[in-house]
Amino acid sequence: MKLQKITSMLNFEFKNPTKIIFGKGEIQRLSKEIPANAKILMLYGGGSIKNNGIYQQVTQALAEFDVTEFGGIPANPEYSVLMEALKIIKSENITYLLAVGGGSVIDGTKFLATAAHYKGNEPWDILTHRIRAMEGETLPFATVLTLPATGSEMNSGYVISRKETQEKLSCGGPGLFPQFSIMDPEVIKSIPKRQIANGIADAYSHVLEQYMTYKTSASLQERWMESILISLQELAPKMMESEFDYDAAANFMWCCTMALNGLISKGVPTDWAVHSMGHELTALYGIDHARTLAIIAPSHYRFNLDNKIDKLCQYAERVWNISEEEAHKKAELGIQKMETFFQSIGIPTRLSNYTENYEGCAEKIQHTFEERNWILGERKNIDSNAVLQIVKMSY
Amino acid sequence: MKLQKITSMLNFEFKNPTKIIFGKGEIQRLSKEIPANAKILMLYGGGSIKNNGIYQQVTQALAEFDVTEFGGIPANPEYSVLMEALKIIKSENITYLLAVGGGSVIDGTKFLATAAHYKGNEPWDILTHRIRAMEGETLPFATVLTLPATGSEMNSGYVISRKETQEKLSCGGPGLFPQFSIMDPEVIKSIPKRQIANGIADAYSHVLEQYMTYKTSASLQERWMESILISLQELAPKMMESEFDYDAAANFMWCCTMALNGLISKGVPTDWAVHSMGHELTALYGIDHARTLAIIAPSHYRFNLDNKIDKLCQYAERVWNISEEEAHKKAELGIQKMETFFQSIGIPTRLSNYTENYEGCAEKIQHTFEERNWILGERKNIDSNAVLQIVKMSY
Numbered sequence: 102m103k104l105q106k107i108t109s110m111l112n113f114e115f116k117n118p119t120k121i122i123f124g125k126g127e128i129q130r131l132s133k134e135i136p137a138n139a140k141i142l143m144l145y146g147g148g149s150i151k152n153n154g155i156y157q158q159v160t161q162a163l164a165e166f167d168v169t170e171f172g173g174i175p176a177n178p179e180y181s182v183l184m185e186a187l188k189i190i191k192s193e194n195i196t197y198l199l200a201v202g203g204g205s206v207i208d209g210t211k212f213l214a215t216a217a218h219y220k221g222n223e224p225w226d227i228l229t230h231r232i233r234a235m236e237g238e239t240l241p242f243a244t245v246l247t248l249p250a251t252g253s254e255m256n257s258g259y260v261i262s263r264k265e266t267q268e269k270l271s272c273g274g275p276g277l278f279p280q281f282s283i284m285d286p287e288v289i290k291s292i293p294k295r296q297i298a299n300g301i302a303d304a305y306s307h308v309l310e311q312y313m314t315y316k317t318s319a320s321l322q323e324r325w326m327e328s329i330l331i332s333l334q335e336l337a338p339k340m341m342e343s344e345f346d347y348d349a350a351a352n353f354m355w356c357c358t359m360a361l362n363g364l365i366s367k368g369v370p371t372d373w374a375v376h377s378m379g380h381e382l383t384a385l386y387g388i389d390h391a392r393t394l395a396i397i398a399p400s401h402y403r404f405n406l407d408n409k410i411d412k413l414c415q416y417a418e419r420v421w422n423i424s425e426e427e428a429h430k431k432a433e434l435g436i437q438k439m440e441t442f443f444q445s446i447g448i449p450t451r452l453s454n455y456t457e458n459y460e461g462c463a464e465k466i467q468h469t470f471e472e473r474n475w476i477l478g479e480r481k482n483i484d485s486n487a488v489l490q491i492v493k494m495s496y
Numbered sequence: 497m498k499l500q501k502i503t504s505m506l507n508f509e510f511k512n513p514t515k516i517i518f519g520k521g522e523i524q525r526l527s528k529e530i531p532a533n534a535k536i537l538m539l540y541g542g543g544s545i546k547n548n549g550i551y552q553q554v555t556q557a558l559a560e561f562d563v564t565e566f567g568g569i570p571a572n573p574e575y576s577v578l579m580e581a582l583k584i585i586k587s588e589n590i591t592y593l594l595a596v597g598g599g600s601v602i603d604g605t606k607f608l609a610t611a612a613h614y615k616g617n618e619p620w621d622i623l624t625h626r627i628r629a630m631e632g633e634t635l636p637f638a639t640v641l642t643l644p645a646t647g648s649e650m651n652s653g654y655v656i657s658r659k660e661t662q663e664k665l666s667c668g669g670p671g672l673f674p675q676f677s678i679m680d681p682e683v684i685k686s687i688p689k690r691q692i693a694n695g696i697a698d699a700y701s702h703v704l705e706q707y708m709t710y711k712t713s714a715s716l717q718e719r720w721m722e723s724i725l726i727s728l729q730e731l732a733p734k735m736m737e738s739e740f741d742y743d744a745a746a747n748f749m750w751c752c753t754m755a756l757n758g759l760i761s762k763g764v765p766t767d768w769a770v771h772s773m774g775h776e777l778t779a780l781y782g783i784d785h786a787r788t789l790a791i792i793a794p795s796h797y798r799f800n801l802d803n804k805i806d807k808l809c810q811y812a813e814r815v816w817n818i819s820e821e822e823a824h825k826k827a828e829l830g831i832q833k834m835e836t837f838f839q840s841i842g843i844p845t846r847l848s849n850y851t852e853n854y855e856g857c858a859e860k861i862q863h864t865f866e867e868r869n870w871i872l873g874e875r876k877n878i879d880s881n882a883v884l885q886i887v888k889m890s891y
Contacts, residue, residue, distance in 0.1 A: 111519070112519025112522060116516070116676075319750075329716065355716055359716065
């Protein structure tokens with residue numbers, strides 16, 4: 102085993118103007134944060150907020166405002182549903198969007214904040230042409246986070262799905278930071294354990310995508326990423342217990358935000374190949390986003406064991422206290438710990454655990470990647486042939 | 497020894513809109529970041545930027561702009577000097593301030609950004625009355641950081657000294673985040689080792705003030721603080737060597753910023769008593785700010801050993817790998833490691849190492865604190881009698 106050359110910290114730019122209002126009882130602050138004359142469209146998902154008290158807290162805080170509602174944004178926010186919301190934004194002259202939900206509702210809201218000011222005929226082009234939303238070019242929006250996972254409450258990216266074409270595409274831009282996000286860990290009380298597990302796996306995978314690359318000298322960023330992984334591992338068992346634990350919930354919520362608000366990746370290379378492959382599993386089988394990451398990640402790291410050997414060993418050592426001497430063995434032991442961790446929160450790590458129709462899946466995804474001319478990974482070495490093998494290894 | 501009750505993560509608000517432009521060669525970006533029609537006052541310190549090439553890089557980048565210069569801002573930025581700059585701001589109708597320097601120049605610039613719009617007769621009142629500068633109430637300003645230490649390039653606080661009255665007071669407000677800060681680690685090449693050591697000690701102490709309190713459940717924040725401490729310990733020997741090490745310099749620069757940009761203290765109690773006492777040593781003896789912190793900190797932690805026992809033990813264990821079982825012994829071993837660390841970068845940790853006239857110092861500081869009715873510490877238990885003892889323990 103040859104140790105890789107260590108790359109210097111990369112030049113970077115960082116700006117994240119989102120205001121975070123964090124803690125128990127803070128949803129009532131809404132009324133002070135939104136401009137008094139705003140014409141608000143309040144967006145939410147399947148309606149669970151009506152059963153857990155969050156809807157009541159939000160509408161009470163907004164009693165003095167002009168509010169229109171749009172519910173029913175599904176997980177993996179669907180383009181055709183969002184187009185209905187866009188009609189309302191235009192017909193009602195909406196001036197402010199308020200997302201009350203998790204990553205799907207917030208991502209959908211970001212797309213709408215962009216689409217509201219888009220001049221073209223077909224808003225889907227924003228995604229296919231990856232048109233970045235600049236400051237001042239979007240409808241202002243804010244969020245009340247109800248499901249920690251994606252970090253969307255404090256970043257400027259979003260992912261939208263389109264059933265019609267089986268596509269799932271991402272976009273973003275500096276105009277898409279929420280003006281503010283209210284994060285009350287109490288909202289976690291009513292989240293089903295399956296979604297909590299997904300949130301943990303999602304945040305954990307976000308860190309892995311930014312961490313498991315080639316080694317750089319950015320030692321603070323690496324330690325911060327390891328800190329999030331360790332914190333998630335520590336809080337996960339408490340989050341899976343039936344009794345609500347505010348301390349664990351608060352840590353969970355803040356870890357999810359910090360995992361993907363742009364900070365930890367500054368100065369380091371990032372991968373994101375696991376997400377690209379994972380998105381295809383969601384598009385093909387409807388598997389929860391977070392679970393697709395847990396399916397793909399272990400195979401991706403095994404396939405790239407040599408390319409990622411330094412960081413895989415560092416992960417094994419610092420995150421799991423594995424003292425094994427031989428590098429390949431150590432890296433493999435770390436990957437096994439990763440699998441065990443996902444499984445410990447009820448997330449199986451093989452495609453065949455989710456569907457019987459996995460044969461041919463790898464070829465389909467390979468074909469999609471070929472069509473899009475996608476070459477992935479921090480070394481730009483994951484071509485469609487590599488994708489074929491990685492997905493096959495995940496069966 | 498009784499373990500302390502663990503407090504839940506505190507509610508918090510976080511917003512930090514400063515744009516960071518980080519890396520080799522980025523000073524030239526200045527011209528794209530400042531509005532074209534700005535009337536700029538460029539502020540700097542004793543003129544070292546003219547010998548190390550930074551002055552040339554900045555003026556070259558600003559060749560197309562209307563720039564007035566104001567040099568000579570001293571370490572511990574002096575009120576009377578800043579009042580001269582204020583006259584120029586008013587007489588020249590300056591619209592944009594550019595601080596090219598370290599914490600002193602940037603802090604002085606923040607005061608000026610506030611004072612420029614202050615309506616009262618005596619700008620010193622801003623500090624004595626702690627008048628917070630709100631968004632939109634200040635002159636816009638940016639920084640080119642030449643000396644990492646204080647984090648002032650990405651926070652909204654400042655400290656100003658006034659020789660006339662031997663005062664050193666702090667203030668701030670949400671209107672005082674730099675619009676952008678350019679951080680090129682190459683600038684560190686020409687910094688004297690004494691100032692590098694001060695920067696390391698300053699950033700280290702900033703973390704300690706936010707970390708060494710009572711224990712909370714905010715585990716991510718605690719791990720992030722420990723990460724900065726460990727990173728500073730790792731890079732310190734490389735920074736003290738004669739050969740310039742870009743990787744160590746970049747880590748050092750980023751650690752200093754992250755130590756005091758507001759993020760790591762969110763959700764946790766903070767102390768800052770060491771700074772309050774340290775400021776008095778600077779006012780009385782002119783000892784470098786960072787060195788006053790290294791003098792006071794060990795005594796402060798010994799005096800508060802019981803109150804801070806959980807965190808002192810956690811520090812000893814996670815930051816220094818001390819495995820001692822007995823808590824008081826473990827805490828003391830951690831404090832000794834802290835002293836040794838400061839000493840290893842050439843910073844003595846006793847007042848008597850700096851002055852022969854230390855007798856009566858504790859009484860003077862006690863008297864000052866009495867006059868100001870200051871009660872310090874995260875438990876609000878450090879009164880003027882405690883200060884007397886802590887300073888005496890630091891002789």
